[in-house]
Amino acid sequence: MEFLRTLQSLLKNEQNQEEMILHFLLDLSSQCGVSFPCTPSGMSFEFTSSLHAIEDDSTMDVKSLWDDVRLHLRRFLVNRLQSQEETNTNALQQQMEFKTQCIQQLLFLYPESEVLTKYQNMQNKLVSDLLQNCILSSCGETNFDKVVHGYQSSIPTLCTMIKEDLYILSGTIDPSSSLKFINETYLDTITEEMTVILERLCELQFKENALHIVKANKISKKHRGTVHAVG
Secondary structure, eight states, X not given: OHHHHXXXXXXXXXXXXXXXXXXXXXXXXXXXXXXXXXXXXXXXXOOOGGGGGSOGXXXXXXXXXXXXXXXXXXXXXXXXXXXXXXXXXXXXXXXXXXXHHHHHHHHHHSOXXXXXHHHHHHHHHHHHHHHHHHHHTSSSSOXXXXXXXXXXXXXXXXXXXXXXXXXXXXXXXXXXXXXXXXXXXXXXXXXXXXXXXXXXXXXXXXXXXXXXXXXHHHHHHHHHHHHHHHX
């Protein structure tokens, strides 16, 4: 327990200790055989190997300490993932390797399903923001041509993102789970975004057509009234 308290104190009171602590925990696990729990957030657990000496009556205290430590480390890793911005093609390989390391470190702390859900939510938002920004950045009012142009301009970035995630996930989870992730994160999100914008366009077009019909009827009535007056 003192070990976890020391880690907790370092994380709370010292700056930039996260990376060192992560490497230390990974080394303990791989070289010393210490198995740290990878339970979902808020669930009970039991340490194994050299940490078996912990008494049953202190299990909840240990759980609370470990949850606090790994929550701090998770925030650190998620912030690192979110702060990564694509710069150029030469840096892409380094970026993919960096993100792969972050995901693998998250998998050391939390179950695969929880990590993938968190990462998928991050990527979903990136895809949605990209598609919306591409349309908004086009000049003129929103119309079908503008939407098409916006989506066309987003294709290179989307392809790079898919390539990046395939690389990251290929060394982390099985192929079927990787494809499921790509489908849900990219294809489903693109479909949803396109559906929303096309529904708006159809609604605008319907209102515009209705307005033209009303104007045409008014002009027609006015014309008939003029003809009757002349007659």
